[in-house]
Amino acid sequence: MDIVVCVKQVPDTTDIKVDPETGTLKRETAGTTMNPFDMYAVEEGLRLKEKLGGKVTVVTMGPPMAKEMLKIAIAMGVDEAVLLSDRALAGSDTWATSYAVAQMCKKLGYNMILFGKQAIDGDTAQVGPSVAEYLDIPCVTWVKKVREVSETEITVERMMEDGVDVVKATLPVALTVVKEINEPRLESLKGKMRAKKYEVPTWSLADVNGDPAMVGLKNSPTRVAKSWSPERKFGKAEMIDGADAAEKADKVFNRVKDLGFIK
Amino acid sequence: MNYFFTDEEQMIIETSREIAQKKIKPVREHYDAEGIFPWDMVKEMANAGLCGLYIPEEYGGMSPKGSKGIMQLVLATEEMSKVCGGIALSNAASALGTFPILLGATEAQKKKYLPDVASGKKLAAFGLTEAGAGSDAGAMRTTAVKKGNKYILNGTKQWITNGFEAETYTVFAMTDKSKGARGCSCFIVEKGTPGFTFGKKENKMGIRASATTELIFQDCEVPEENLVGGKEGTGFIIAVGTLNHSRPGVAAQALGIAAGALDESLAYARQREQFGQKISGFQAVQHMLAIMAVEVEAARSLVYAVSRSVDAGATDFAKDSAFCKYYASEVAMKVTTNAVQIFGGYGYMKEYPVEKMMRDAKITQIYEGTSQIQLNEIAAKLIKESAQKKK
Amino acid sequence: MAEFNKADFKGVWIVAEHRHGVLHNVSYELLGKGREIADQLKVELAAVLMGDGITPLASQLVAAGADKVYVVDNPMLKYFDDEAYAGVLAQLAEQFKPEIIWTGATAVGRAFFPRVSIKLNAGLTADCTAFELDFEKRDIMQIRPAFGGNLMAKIVTPERRPQMSTARYKVFKALAMDANRKGEIVKPEIKFDSIKVRAKMTDFIQELETTINIAEADVIVSGGRGVGSGDNFKIIRDLAQAINGAVGASRAAVDSGWVPYSHQVGQTGKTVSPKLYIACGISGAIQHMAGMQGSDVILAINKDAEAPIFSIAKLGIVGDLFEIVPALTERIKKG
Numbered sequence: 001m002d003i004v005v006c007v008k009q010v011p012d013t014t015d016i017k018v019d020p021e022t023g024t025l026k027r028e029t030a031g032t033t034m035n036p037f038d039m040y041a042v043e044e045g046l047r048l049k050e051k052l053g054g055k056v057t058v059v060t061m062g063p064p065m066a067k068e069m070l071k072i073a074i075a076m077g078v079d080e081a082v083l084l085s086d087r088a089l090a091g092s093d094t095w096a097t098s099y100a101v102a103q104m105c106k107k108l109g110y111n112m113i114l115f116g117k118q119a120i121d122g123d124t125a126q127v128g129p130s131v132a133e134y135l136d137i138p139c140v141t142w143v144k145k146v147r148e149v150s151e152t153e154i155t156v157e158r159m160m161e162d163g164v165d166v167v168k169a170t171l172p173v174a175l176t177v178v179k180e181i182n183e184p185r186l187e188s189l190k191g192k193m194r195a196k197k198y199e200v201p202t203w204s205l206a207d208v209n210g211d212p213a214m215v216g217l218k219n220s221p222t223r224v225a226k227s228w229s230p231e232r233k234f235g236k237a238e239m240i241d242g243a244d245a246a247e248k249a250d251k252v253f254n255r256v257k258d259l260g261f262i263k
Numbered sequence: 264m265n266y267f268f269t270d271e272e273q274m275i276i277e278t279s280r281e282i283a284q285k286k287i288k289p290v291r292e293h294y295d296a297e298g299i300f301p302w303d304m305v306k307e308m309a310n311a312g313l314c315g316l317y318i319p320e321e322y323g324g325m326s327p328k329g330s331k332g333i334m335q336l337v338l339a340t341e342e343m344s345k346v347c348g349g350i351a352l353s354n355a356a357s358a359l360g361t362f363p364i365l366l367g368a369t370e371a372q373k374k375k376y377l378p379d380v381a382s383g384k385k386l387a388a389f390g391l392t393e394a395g396a397g398s399d400a401g402a403m404r405t406t407a408v409k410k411g412n413k414y415i416l417n418g419t420k421q422w423i424t425n426g427f428e429a430e431t432y433t434v435f436a437m438t439d440k441s442k443g444a445r446g447c448s449c450f451i452v453e454k455g456t457p458g459f460t461f462g463k464k465e466n467k468m469g470i471r472a473s474a475t476t477e478l479i480f481q482d483c484e485v486p487e488e489n490l491v492g493g494k495e496g497t498g499f500i501i502a503v504g505t506l507n508h509s510r511p512g513v514a515a516q517a518l519g520i521a522a523g524a525l526d527e528s529l530a531y532a533r534q535r536e537q538f539g540q541k542i543s544g545f546q547a548v549q550h551m552l553a554i555m556a557v558e559v560e561a562a563r564s565l566v567y568a569v570s571r572s573v574d575a576g577a578t579d580f581a582k583d584s585a586f587c588k589y590y591a592s593e594v595a596m597k598v599t600t601n602a603v604q605i606f607g608g609y610g611y612m613k614e615y616p617v618e619k620m621m622r623d624a625k626i627t628q629i630y631e632g633t634s635q636i637q638l639n640e641i642a643a644k645l646i647k648e649s650a651q652k653k654k
Numbered sequence: 655m656a657e658f659n660k661a662d663f664k665g666v667w668i669v670a671e672h673r674h675g676v677l678h679n680v681s682y683e684l685l686g687k688g689r690e691i692a693d694q695l696k697v698e699l700a701a702v703l704m705g706d707g708i709t710p711l712a713s714q715l716v717a718a719g720a721d722k723v724y725v726v727d728n729p730m731l732k733y734f735d736d737e738a739y740a741g742v743l744a745q746l747a748e749q750f751k752p753e754i755i756w757t758g759a760t761a762v763g764r765a766f767f768p769r770v771s772i773k774l775n776a777g778l779t780a781d782c783t784a785f786e787l788d789f790e791k792r793d794i795m796q797i798r799p800a801f802g803g804n805l806m807a808k809i810v811t812p813e814r815r816p817q818m819s820t821a822r823y824k825v826f827k828a829l830a831m832d833a834n835r836k837g838e839i840v841k842p843e844i845k846f847d848s849i850k851v852r853a854k855m856t857d858f859i860q861e862l863e864t865t866i867n868i869a870e871a872d873v874i875v876s877g878g879r880g881v882g883s884g885d886n887f888k889i890i891r892d893l894a895q896a897i898n899g900a901v902g903a904s905r906a907a908v909d910s911g912w913v914p915y916s917h918q919v920g921q922t923g924k925t926v927s928p929k930l931y932i933a934c935g936i937s938g939a940i941q942h943m944a945g946m947q948g949s950d951v952i953l954a955i956n957k958d959a960e961a962p963i964f965s966i967a968k969l970g971i972v973g974d975l976f977e978i979v980p981a982l983t984e985r986i987k988k989g
Binding site for chain 3: 011036037093094095098120121122123124125126127128129130132133134136137138139140141142155157158159160161162163164165166167168169170173179180220221222223224225226227228229230236237238239240244245246248249250252253255256259
């Protein structure tokens with residue numbers, strides 16, 4: 001079983017600080033890390049390999065510094081990691097990114113491609129199904145459990161708003177996984193030692209036979225016309241005081257009632 | 264203080280810290296309250312590769328070539344003990360049970376038993392203490408009588424850490440009572456061997472996540488190939504060697520508990536307000552914190568120095584080993600007691616972790632040789648060394 | 655890519671979503687917004703309805719504002735299978751060339767729209783919370799939050815058509831249903847044999863816990879680390895029940911195993927925007943606030959007067975949640 005896990009480098013949210021004056025995100029304080037949802041995809045890849053044998057390769061597209069993020073996956077125990085890095089890719093939207101990632105998967109060969117459900121920076125959840133479409137393979141999103149898997153078929157549970165869909169798909173297949181699917185393992189000591197020495201191969205767009213007319217800012221269908229920090233209602237809450245809990249509860253009840261929430 | 268850790272040591276610290284913070288910390292209160300064995304945490308340690316730090320690579324471990332890996336074991340034990348001395352002990356006690364094999368076993372025995380301990384698949388336990396033979400190991404009553412190609416073990420071991428949970432036990436028994444200490448031998452006994460059962464699980468003051476039971480041998484037949492080293496009468500030497508090697512590990516547990524209590528105290532003092540200011544602003548508290556920090560660092564320096572010396576091949580280190588075990592455990596008790604004091608009334612409550620740390624610290628002054636026994640050994644060595652110098 | 659002219663694409667489409675035979679509210683909401691944009695552009699507003707035995711629902715889409723409903727009623731569409739839905743929608747779009755296609759940013763919409771956007775070489779913008787029209791260029795400005803709500807972006811699709819988006823629910827207003835509205839119901843031809851379906855839904859398991867889906871709730875009562883244990887969550891559930899709301903939780907509470915993940919509000923959980931959000935024992939980590947700051951009114955109950963949650967709350971109570979929450983529950987029950 002050849003398993004490819006697609007991951008993304010994102011700002012480390014545990015590092016994110018908010019400017020108390022403006023209530024905006026202080027981007028410069030943020031380090032980078034692997035998108036947390038992708039950790040679940042890496043873990044699931046490792047578990048599937050433990051069950052079925054084969055190889056797990058982690059891939060990303062990004063700047064050269066993304067190599068360090070790929071080493072997290074090496075330390076967790078994946079076999080190989082590859083970075084796709086090319087100036088031509090800068091500014092790609094999800095449509096263009098998916099094309100490039102699909103080209104990468106084609107070059108690697110795969111039976112299964114795993115994604116985290118979405119990245120915590122863009123929040124689009126579009127790259128997984130889009131890569132599947134480029135590769136003309138089925139895709140199951142929001143996978144919370146792999147029920148059964150063989151060399152040719154997989155049955156999974158898809159998490160919907162109102163419950164769980166059971167979905168059966170043929171391989172090769174793409175899956176996007178949610179947090180409930182597993183608990184990612186920690187980096188092992190042996191993995192860390194391997195990661196320290198591991199040289200992440202870097203591919204260019206040409207290395208994956210990518211068409212320059214399909215990627216980059218210029219060729220992306222969507223453009224960011226403007227971005228801004230949302231106005232936050234930063235300030236001080238109206239504090240409800242009272243002699244005891246009952247009095248506070250009574251006051252807040254009346255305020256909430258005035259606002260029309262309690263009929 | 265900068266101890267100039269190697270890359271590998273740094274990775275051990277980071278790996279252990281991550282397990283401690285992400286896995287152990289959220290469950291330590293639960294395991295302490297329930298007094299159950301933390302198998303899921305052992306699994307985390309095993310997956311992370313922390314179970315074979317002191318076992319040579321050829322047996323599946325990670326101890327660096329030309330080193331005994333004591334420093335590696337110490338670093339992992341310290342980091343995990345910062346969060347829970349009881350849970351960290353599962354691995355440290357397994358090391359204690361494994362040292363007799365590392366120090367005295369035949370190649371075949373090592374090949375058979377070490378890889379599973381190194382991978383964390385199995386835990387080991389050390390069976391020396393008896394009801395009437397604690398610090399006085401010479402009073403041992405468990406016997407092993409040779410019968411054909413087997414030894415028949417009879418007797419009861421008491422307060423055995425990892426008892427019942429471990430698969431591999433190194434058990435000491437008298438093969439020839441008339442020879443005294445020279446009549447003691449060490450055996451590897453596997454869980455499940457007929458005639459080998461477990462007594463009651465002790466209900467302890469601290470390290471409650473750790474399992475402590477009796478090992479009961481009633482006509483237990485152990486194959487002769489499980490006699491450690493293949494030679495009778497080497498048990499006492501193996502036991503003493505084991506304790507000399509394992510004491511830095513106990514010291515690291517004590518050090519970790521103390522360091523954890525110091526961290527908690529600092530965080531609390533910076534947050535707790537009384538008389539309109541943070542209590543970290545009061546000199547009375549500042550001095551307590553400063554003294555705690557000095558003591559923790561002194562203990563750390565001693566533990567690391569002894570561990571590195573042992574790893575580098577020091578031969579006569581019984582006194583050094585006693586130094587660090589004695590000092591670190593005394594510091595642990597003192598620092599955790601002061602941590603509870605800094606927390607005040609909250610420190611006495613189970614909602615905060617320092618009362619547990621204080622309970623956990625106490626055992627480090629008792630097991631693997633009480634503080635008094637450490638002092639006896641140190642004094643005896645000092646006097647002997649002094650006498651030798653005069654010659 | 656084939657030569658194409660922006661002007662060849664006309665009309666606003668809303669892809670209706672239904673689960674288990676019921677139309678999703680977001681479809682009505684999008685018809686409301688779609689009506690406004692279609693009127694400005696002076697084009698038709700159409701709904702696309704795909705499923706098996708769903709034809710009777712078409713009239714409701716007309717009543718909600720659609721001029722036309724494209725109905726594809728086929729057993730192959732009985733369950734939501736991404737490839738089937740994507741294949742049908744792509745065929746329709748290629749045939750009728752709308753300039754805008756929207757659907758709800760639901761588990762369904764967000765799963766199959768990306769596939770359609772690749773098939774159509776169209777741009778896709780996820781999870782929009784507002785649409786503005788650039789009338790001159792006939793471009794729709796798609797406004798969406800990113801970074802868990804810490805950043806807003808205005809996305810435009812200048813050169814391609816259709817302009818596809820998924821849109822968040824509970825942001826747009828549905829029109830009043832008008833049963834007298836006239837609309838055309840068409841059943842276009844679809845080449846089903848050209849659609850491969852290799853991932854098939856075989857079963858559905860309703861979530862056992864009968865809590866209101868927090869993403870749709872008008873009132874959410876959330877508990878955090880301060881609640882202390884799974885057992886203590888009872889007081890949160892009691893308040894939620896009394897006020898007819900859903901139970902939410904912070905990541906700390908979920909990670910401690912007190913509440914299932916489906917209740918998690920925040921960057922790695924669900925983003926919610928209820929009318930009233932009651933945060934109990936939640937200090938207000940940035941990741942949590944990212945998921946609930948869009949709430950109309952936030953009431954925070956916390957023992958720490960300095961907790962960051964008070965900086966975004968409208969109403970605050972400093973005190974022991976174990977006293978205040980039950981007292982509030984009692985007070986609400988008294989009416």
